[in-house]
Amino acid sequence: TTHYLFIVVVAVNSTLLTINAGDYIFYTDWMWTSFVVFSISQSTMLAVGAIYYMLFTGVPGTATYYATIMTIYTWVAKGAWFALGYPYDFIVVPIWIPSAMLLDLTYWATRRNKHAAIIIGGTLIGLSFPLFNMVNLLLVRDPLEVAFKYPRPTLPAYMTPIEPQVGKFYNSPVALGSGAGAVLTVPIAALGAKLNTW
Numbered sequence: 209t210t211h212y213l214f215i216v217v218v219a220v221n222s223t224l225l226t227i228n229a230g231d232y233i234f235y236t237d238w239m240w241t242s243f244v245v246f247s248i249s250q251s252t253m254l255a256v257g258a259i260y261y262m263l264f265t266g267v268p269g270t271a272t273y274y275a276t277i278m279t280i281y282t283w284v285a286k287g288a289w290f291a292l293g294y295p296y297d298f299i300v301v302p303i304w305i306p307s308a309m310l311l312d313l314t315y316w317a318t319r320r321n322k323h324a325a326i327i328i329g330g331t332l333i334g335l336s337f338p339l340f341n342m343v344n345l346l347l348v349r350d351p352l353e354v355a356f357k358y359p360r361p362t363l364p365a366y367m368t369p370i371e372p373q374v375g376k377f378y379n380s381p382v383a384l385g386s387g388a389g390a391v392l393t394v395p396i397a398a399l400g401a402k403l404n405t406w
Contacts, residue, residue: 218261219277243345247338250302251389252396254278255333258308259326268316271329275308294358297348303340307333326398334389 258271279301286299311329318324348354 216277219257219274219281243338243342247341247389248392250304250341251307251334251337251393254304254307254337255311255330255393256396258311258333259329262311262315262325263322266320268312268320271308271311271315272305275304278304295354297350297354298358300345300348303337303344306340307337310336330393330398334391334393338389 254275258274261274262268262270264270282301286301289299290296310332311325314329314332315321315325318328
């Protein structure tokens with residue numbers, strides 16, 4: 209029980225870090241132009257936290273539990289903005305749970321082999337997370353309208369959108385995000401697991 213309570217506390221704090229790391233996509237106004245940065249930061253955050261606490265408990269399913277807490281906490285933040293009068297689509301909640309489930313499945317299928325969890329599970333997170341989020345972002349209603357009509361109050365004046373930027377920066381954000389996420393997730397997750405053994 210203590211282990212799981214500990215995970216709840218850390219997952220809540222990790223969510224705050226995750227929101228900040230993916231700040232430019234968490235809010236609708238900059239989400240498309242920063243998709244690659246988001247994919248790298250978010251997949252890394254998920255892999256490091258989920259692998260660390262999955263190996264900490266040794267129980268397959270912990271990664272999904274961890275991602276679920278992050279998701280709930282983020283929906284609370286979304287609800288807070290909505291209560292302040294912003295549109296429902298002003299904040300986009302990242303899709304962590306399916307990628308965490310793939311990590312748990314890897315850990316279970318390899319009979320709790322931590323190296324397989326890091327290498328295979330970390331790669332699966334890096335490859336799947338950008339895809340799930342791209343589908344999620346495609347469902348957002350008119351992001352440009354939301355960006356121009358409801359500028360984020362914390363957005364500096366020099367970053368305020370002045371013209372449509374969708375699709376201008378990257379030819380294939382899914383490919384770039386998936387590739388970078390997959391490559392970077394494994395070594396960073398390995399470092400997290402190494403710290404867990406110290």
